[in-house]
Amino acid sequence: MLAFMINATVEEVDDLVKALRDERDELRRTQEHLIHAAKLSALGQLAGGVTHELNQPLTAIRILVTTAQARMRAGHPGLSLEELDLLGEAAGQMGGTVDAVRTFARRNALRPEPIHAAEPLRHALRLMQPCFHRDEIVVDVALADDLPAIVADADRLQQVMVNLLANARDAVMTTQRHPQGRVSVAARADDHDVIYTVEDDGPGVPHEMRDLVFDPFFTTKKVGEGTGLGLSISYGIVEEHGGTIVYENAEGGGARFVVRIPQSGPAAS
Amino acid sequence: MTTDKAASKPRILLVEDDVLLRKVLRLALESAFDSVHVAHDGNAALEALANQHFDLVLTDLKIPAPDGLALALEARRQVPPPAVVVMSGDAGNDDALRIGACGASLLSKPFDTRELLLVLESVLAQRADDENAPKRR
Numbered sequence: 001m002l003a004f005m006i007n008a009t010v011e012e013v014d015d016l017v018k019a020l021r022d023e024r025d026e027l028r029r030t031q032e033h034l035i036h037a038a039k040l041s042a043l044g045q046l047a048g049g050v051t052h053e054l055n056q057p058l059t060a061i062r063i064l065v066t067t068a069q070a071r072m073r074a075g076h077p078g079l080s081l082e083e084l085d086l087l088g089e090a091a092g093q094m095g096g097t098v099d100a101v102r103t104f105a106r107r108n109a110l111r112p113e114p115i116h117a118a119e120p121l122r123h124a125l126r127l128m129q130p131c132f133h134r135d136e137i138v139v140d141v142a143l144a145d146d147l148p149a150i151v152a153d154a155d156r157l158q159q160v161m162v163n164l165l166a167n168a169r170d171a172v173m174t175t176q177r178h179p180q181g182r183v184s185v186a187a188r189a190d191d192h193d194v195i196y197t198v199e200d201d202g203p204g205v206p207h208e209m210r211d212l213v214f215d216p217f218f219t220t221k222k223v224g225e226g227t228g229l230g231l232s233i234s235y236g237i238v239e240e241h242g243g244t245i246v247y248e249n250a251e252g253g254g255a256r257f258v259v260r261i262p263q264s265g266p267a268a269s
Numbered sequence: 270m271t272t273d274k275a276a277s278k279p280r281i282l283l284v285e286d287d288v289l290l291r292k293v294l295r296l297a298l299e300s301a302f303d304s305v306h307v308a309h310d311g312n313a314a315l316e317a318l319a320n321q322h323f324d325l326v327l328t329d330l331k332i333p334a335p336d337g338l339a340l341a342l343e344a345r346r347q348v349p350p351p352a353v354v355v356m357s358g359d360a361g362n363d364d365a366l367r368i369g370a371c372g373a374s375l376l377s378k379p380f381d382t383r384e385l386l387l388v389l390e391s392v393l394a395q396r397a398d399d400e401n402a403p404k405r406r
Contacts, residue, residue, distance in 0.1 A: 052331075055358030059379040060293040066381040067297060086293055093289065173288050174309070174333065203333075 053097045057090035064090070110240050112265045115154045117147040117194040121187055123154075124161030128169065132183065137172055142186040150194055151265025156237045160245075161185075163230030164198040164257050171202025171255055193243070194263060199256040204249060213247050234259075242266045279393055280304040280321070282351070284314040284328035284340060294327070297382055301389075311335035318344055323351045325393055327376075330357035330364065338364075341373040349400060352392040356380075 008016075064087045068078035079087065125141065132139050165183065172181030184199045205213055214235040238245040243261040250256040281302050285291040286309050298305045306321065308314040310333040314326070326344045330337040341353045355368045358378035368375045376388050 052358050055378045056287045056290050059356075059358075060290050062379050062381040063293050063297050063385065066383055067300070070382065083293075083296060086289060086296075089289055090293075174286060 050097060050101060054094055057093040060090040061087060061094075110156070110266060111153050112151045112241070113154070114149050114151055115157075117150045117189065117261075117263075118143050118187060120152070120154055120157035121161050121185060121196060123158045124165055125185070127162055128165045131166075131169055135169065135173060135181075137169060137181045137183055140182065140184040142184070144186075144188040146189065147187055147194065148189050148263055150261060150263045152241055152261055153237075156240070157261065160234040160237050160259060161196070161198070163234045164259075167230055167257075168198055168200035168202070168255070171200045171204075173202075175202050189263065192262060192264075193260040196259040196261070197256060198259075199250045199254060201250070201252055201254040204253045204255050205247065210247055214245070240266060278303045279324035280306070281389075282306050282308065282314060282317055282321075282323040282326045282328075284308045284311070284326065284332055284337070285356075286310055286329065286332045290329075294385075297385060298327070301386055311337075311340050314340050315343060318347065322347070324396065325352045325354065325389060327354045327356065327389065330355050330360060330368075338367055338371060341368065341371040345372045352396040354388055354392055 064079060064083055067083070072078050121143070125139070129139075131137075165185070168183040172183060175181065182201045184197075186197045188195050214231050235245055238259055238261070241261050242265075243259060245257060245259045248256040248258060279302060281298055281304060283291070283294055283298060283305060285294055285307075291307060291309065295305060295307055306317055306323070308317050312333075312335070314328065314332075315335070317323075318326075323344075326340070328337040328340050332340070335343070337355045337357075341355055344351055344353050350372070353371065353373035354376050355373050356376045356378055357364065360368070360375055360377070365375050374388065374392050376385070380388075
């Protein structure tokens with residue numbers, strides 16, 4: 001190769017670079033096709049979990065609607081404000097499940113760009129704050145002052161943070177502790193990565209199930225009171241960034257998820 | 270809801286770990302029955318069963334341990350046994366057989382208020398018939 005480079009003309013080197021670029025682009029396209037094919041294959045097997053996630057709010061909606069119909073036929077007012085809120089919440093849950101499936105199946109190229117490392121977490125907290133407030137869950141936030149800029153897809157990282165926060169909220173809600181439940185989020189940086197942690201004081205994941213928490217086919221109601229797909233989607237997004245996401249036991253038995261994202265972006269990993 | 274409050278005032282134990290559905294079912298049940306006790310998992314339900322007598326247990330199949338099937342078995346061991354209705358959105362044939370073998374009834378999700386109350390009234394009536402039937406020696 002060295003001998004070739006020494007004797008090659010500028011045109012030959014240009015041709016070689018172009019060929020290498022074409023090959024790299026083709027590899028990327030193949031990789032995206034494979035990821036998408038795997039997602040579509042997973043969707044078929046997800047049907048059971050999705051059915052369950054839709055059935056719960058659908059049952060709530062059917063009960064509330066038939067209740068309103070019976071009352072109104074008897075000349076009474078339909079639903080109370082509390083019942084209407086529950087109706088809205090049920091519709092929101094169904095929408096969340098549909099969105100999650102759509103996101104899971106979507107074929108989008110990653111769009112990394114320079115962002116502040118705190119941005120995805122801050123935006124996710126803003127989205128989730130009404131839920132935490134309503135459920136009287138305390139959220140501790142510890143963002144290091146020296147968080148750097150990172151190269152990442154802000155929307156996708158925000159999706160990871162929303163999934164982890166929603167997961168923590170659901171875990172806390174399954175225990176007797178709420179409304180005193182607590183969720184802790186933090187972000188700090190080392191020389192290479194930004195490290196995000198989301199921790200709850202819920203029941204944690206049983207030992208024998210810990211290897212399965214990121215499996216898209218794995219659902220338990222306790223973990224997945226949301227969509228049941230959030231952790232597997234998050235795993236895929238973090239991997240696309242060249243990062244890692246792991247489950248750990250939090251002190252006190254709750255769950256802790258640790259996400260490491262390379263500061264320099266997916267290409268450098 | 271659609272029915273008058275039952276004259277016999279049956280005591281109902283609702284077991285559901287889904288927060289939203291638990292609230293909605295509680296509202297629906299409280300409109301039809303005077304006494305509704307709510308538990309969010311199998312252990313809380315067992316504790317309630319140990320301390321109080323219920324005429325009917327309405328439980329989801331997939332609740333944090335013990336699950337709805339184990340709870341149904343435990344409930345049916347009580348004297349006199351409460352009627353048990355197990356809710357599920359994805360019970361397979363084996364689950365349905367196991368639920369029946371426990372002496373419980375399956376209520377498939379999604380259901381509406383009319384279906385819910387029809388099933389509950391039906392199993393309560395059956396239970397009353399069983400209690401009134403002459404005992405074999």
